[in-house]
Amino acid sequence: MKKNIVLSLLLVFSLAVVAQDNQTGENKIVTLTSKSYEQETLKGLVLVDYWAVWCGPCRKMEPILKQIAAETDVKVGKLNVDDYKAVARAKDVSTIPTMIIYKDGKEVQRLVGVYAKDELLKVLNNYK
Template sequence: MTTDTASEASSATPDEPIHVDGQAALDDAVDAHDVVLADFYADWCGPCQMLEPIVEAIAAETDAAVAKVDVDVNQQLASAYGVRGVPTLVLFADGEQVEELVGVQPEEQLRSIVEHYTG
């Protein structure tokens, strides 16, 4: 390894959202990271597009991983988490679902909730 960032990559949270396809991929993300914010979204959803830069900032600037779940492709996964509308954000901490937020959230509020669990 030539740089510190390369050696830290295995334990560090990603600084970009991870696109998740299916329950196994979401489970892997939740298992791999202490805190995961799952963003259930749809490409056609205007509020989802408004939320996009906020979840990207959360991914880049906090210790939480962000998982993006397209509800049109992952209808069973969305149903398993009771997602009835988009955007829905589900926060996992230490492998457990701890928060669910429906609709566009202000960045400050979302950051505060995430930071509560990331310490």
């Protein structure tokens, strides 16, 4: 009986977490890897965030990127520079946070540093 109650509570908790992620846009953020990078940036408007866990400014950008993913049709991708150093070097990223905007596979703009949501939306709207 206790096992069923625990399982039921876990299910309810899991559903609540999924619902919360849907509201924040986290489920719309794509985690990029060296293998998926080119494919994920090939079509449409894509904002790629180069970040690291230890980077304070990167953490400031996280809720803004979640909101943009939730509220727009822009694909948001995140690439951890500690996990994919070769990709960061190949894309000439030496400072984080760096965000690269792609339109149909072509880099159209590069942003370095922290941006307010309205500033970032203004830049993205130039490419819609």
